[in-house]
Amino acid sequence: MGKKPVWQTGYPRNSHEILLNHMLLEQLMAELGDMERRLIELRYFGEKTQIQVAGELGISQVQVSRLEKRILLRMRNQVR
Numbered sequence: 001m002g003k004k005p006v007w008q009t010g011y012p013r014n015s016h017e018i019l020l021n022h023m024l025l026e027q028l029m030a031e032l033g034d035m036e037r038r039l040i041e042l043r044y045f046g047e048k049t050q051i052q053v054a055g056e057l058g059i060s061q062v063q064v065s066r067l068e069k070r071i072l073l074r075m076r077n078q079v080r
Contacts (some may be wrong), residue, residue, distance in 0.1 A: 024079065027071055028075045028078060028079070029041075031078070032071065035057060035067075036067065036071050038056075038057065039053055039057060039067055039068060040068075040071060041065075042056060042057075043068060043079065050064040050068070051064075058077065
């Protein structure tokens with residue numbers, strides 16, 4: 001099967017959309033606390049597992065999971 005059209009993948013379609021998404025992400029990240037920002041950076045930009053993030057932050061994997069869920073929900077609600 002061929003690739004899905006970009007509009008079905010949810011990825012930005014053009015450089016303007018990419019720039020807007022980048023600016024929004026920077027704004028949302030700036031509103032996070034230091035540990036929250038570090039957790040998101042490690043998980044999504046450092047591609048670390050929850051266990052790896054837990055080790056770096058000195059917390060349990062369960063805490064990482066709960067924090068991550070809470071942070072992403074808060075970020076999502078700020079966009080709406």
